[in-house]
Amino acid sequence: MKPRRAPGDHSIELPQIEATPVEPVLAAAFLAAHGWRRTPLAERSALVWSARERIEEARESLERGIAMETGKPLTEARGELGAVLAKFELAIEDAREHLVPAAIPGGPHPAMVRQCARGPAAVIAPFNFPIHLGHGALLAYLLAGNPVIFKPSPQAAGVAGEYARLMESAFPHGVFNLVQGGAEEGMAIAVDSRVRAVCFTGSLSAGRSLAQALAGDFSKDLALELGGRNAAIVCEDADLDLAAKAIAEGACLTCGQRCNATSRVLVEKSVAPELTDLLVEHLRRFCPGDPLRPETTLGPLIDSRAVERYTDSLESKGEWIVPGAAVGEADGKRGYYVKPALRRGRASLESELFIPVIDLEVVQDPDEAVSLHNASPFGLSASVFTRSEARFLRMADELAAANIYSNLPTTFSPSTLPFGGWGLSGNGRPGGRKFIRFTTREQALQFGGGF
Numbered sequence: 001m002k003p004r005r006a007p008g009d010h011s012i013e014l015p016q017i018e019a020t021p022v023e024p025v026l027a028a029a030f031l032a033a034h035g036w037r038r039t040p041l042a043e044r045s046a047l048v049w050s051a052r053e054r055i056e057e058a059r060e061s062l063e064r065g066i067a068m069e070t071g072k073p074l075t076e077a078r079g080e081l082g083a084v085l086a087k088f089e090l091a092i093e094d095a096r097e098h099l100v101p102a103a104i105p106g107g108p109h110p111a112m113v114r115q116c117a118r119g120p121a122a123v124i125a126p127f128n129f130p131i132h133l134g135h136g137a138l139l140a141y142l143l144a145g146n147p148v149i150f151k152p153s154p155q156a157a158g159v160a161g162e163y164a165r166l167m168e169s170a171f172p173h174g175v176f177n178l179v180q181g182g183a184e185e186g187m188a189i190a191v192d193s194r195v196r197a198v199c200f201t202g203s204l205s206a207g208r209s210l211a212q213a214l215a216g217d218f219s220k221d222l223a224l225e226l227g228g229r230n231a232a233i234v235c236e237d238a239d240l241d242l243a244a245k246a247i248a249e250g251a252c253l254t255c256g257q258r259c260n261a262t263s264r265v266l267v268e269k270s271v272a273p274e275l276t277d278l279l280v281e282h283l284r285r286f287c288p289g290d291p292l293r294p295e296t297t298l299g300p301l302i303d304s305r306a307v308e309r310y311t312d313s314l315e316s317k318g319e320w321i322v323p324g325a326a327v328g329e330a331d332g333k334r335g336y337y338v339k340p341a342l343r344r345g346r347a348s349l350e351s352e353l354f355i356p357v358i359d360l361e362v363v364q365d366p367d368e369a370v371s372l373h374n375a376s377p378f379g380l381s382a383s384v385f386t387r388s389e390a391r392f393l394r395m396a397d398e399l400a401a402a403n404i405y406s407n408l409p410t411t412f413s414p415s416t417l418p419f420g421g422w423g424l425s426g427n428g429r430p431g432g433r434k435f436i437r438f439t440t441r442e443q444a445l446q447f448g449g450g451f
Contacts (some may be wrong), residue, residue: 004155007071007300008291008335014069017157017175019181022188029147030194032174037117037145041099045092051170052088056167062131062146067291069337070127071300072254074292080132087136087415094436095143096390100410110447115440117145117194117225118221122189126201128257131163132158133151134414137199137223137435138167142175144439146197149177151186153202155302182187187213197221197439199323201259201431202426204352223429223438225421227352228380230410231264233369233395242407244278246383247358250409252286252340255301256356259425260381260403262410263353265360266369276321279342279360283322286356288330288337300336301355307336310355318345324357349376372380374400379422381410402428 006012027410055062059081066077077390078361101114121141125134130152141148150167152160157180164178179185183206190198191213197220200210207226214222232247234240250262289296301307311326324341340356347359363369373382382401384392392406402422405412413419419431429438 002305004337006068007302008068008330008337009333010335011333012068015158017180018030018163019185020179020181022185022192023345024193025149025177025179026120026189026192028174029149029177032147032172033117033119035172035177035311036147039145039349041143045095045146047145047170048092048139048142050087051167052085054166054170055081055163056085058162062159064292065162066130066156067299069159070130071291071302072128073289073296073299074294075296076150076299080129083132083415084135087132087139090433091136091139091143091416091436094140094434098434098436099440101142107207107446109449112445114443114445115144116443118439118441119146120149120194121146121197121199121439122149122151122195124151124186124190124198124200124202125160126159127153127155130160133201133431134160134199135163136431138176140436141197141199141439142435144169145302147177148176149179149189149195151179151181151189154180154182156231157400190214191217193217195220197223199223199430201225203227207426219437222427223435224426225259225352225419225430226424226426227259227378228261228421228425229264229347229349229352229378230260230262230381230383230401231266231373231376232383232385232410233366233373234260234265234267234275235366235384235386235388235391236268237387237391238271239276239387239407240271241278243385244275244282246385246407246409247279248282248286248340248413250383251358252283252298252356253409253411255299255338256415257302257306257354258411259321259421260411260413261354262345262383264373265358266363266372267360268366269362269364269394276344278357278358280322283340283342286340288327288339290331290333293331298340298356300330301338303336306336306355309353310338310357313353313355313357314341316348318343318359321360349378352378364398366391370395370398372400375428377424381405381413383410385406
């Protein structure tokens, strides 16, 4: 694998991480599957909790690693580790609820349904949340009795590797496994017949390739989260300052590199001028800066390809209210730094932006906003800004998105809720609470007597 420079400081050369041979890892996970499945849930939970203690001890190192390697501001990296630590308790609670056998009354014989482990599971994670987005699935698979193979993004291989080594040390050999590498290693793990579940977070093209490759193994579970083209809908009765602040935050967190980032605004005509002025003001709060400084609000993009995608976007048609710019330097450090941009005009909906660029469209009424929102083939997250709960619920009933929030940023997706996408955003499975539903197979038992 090629060496890489830190996104926020090109004078820092990140350690080179070699690709992992896949076959020994697959063999170890397969060998560990029987023993881990037979390990009582209480013991599995205790080992998972001991892993939490290791992560907490290394918290500061992991936070700094995320900020340096991905360019995510340190304040956001701290938030990610907080979510990682909170996920342990949530996952254990889900396991205790989901994995308990359920008696089924009313049949011709006594019966029960129980949850059985699937077998080795692969979790393929993205760079933008190099620990958190894979972590929730990893915990659920582990608690359900499945060994796991963690394949992080090569763009965050160092900090993800540190996390994986801490996790691996808490479990018997072969239960938690790390594979470093790129698309080739990820595909090799996913298609192997010994792997019985795959959770992937990443691009639409990669997700399609995985789905096509696994189509013949129809008993293998595949969970996909593939991004979004998420809209904030601003109604005429909205608190406009609140809406503008939330839109700016949703567009600029992680420099727009979130699957649920706000990249569209659909605003009613009567309030569009005021909302636009307020949004311009709130976007000024997000200034490019060194991600390792606690006061930084906008870190760099991940790499030069992302900068190219950003500059290409700036050359497209539309009225640029905030023109944006690739600045290339912040706080005296060279990096992949850009400024937020705001454009008025009809948005292109065919691909995820993953950059801090917002398309603003003026609509006549909420019905037109819903129609324009649903014209997108993606369906991950949407926010509705209104003072009317009835209007919010009515619009939510019509909006084709899996996660809909009132008067909150599209990025406000807590771990206490399920999180998945509709349409091209995925198959509704990854992330958040209750993911453990997809980590097991149901088995029905009927007792005909004669014992």
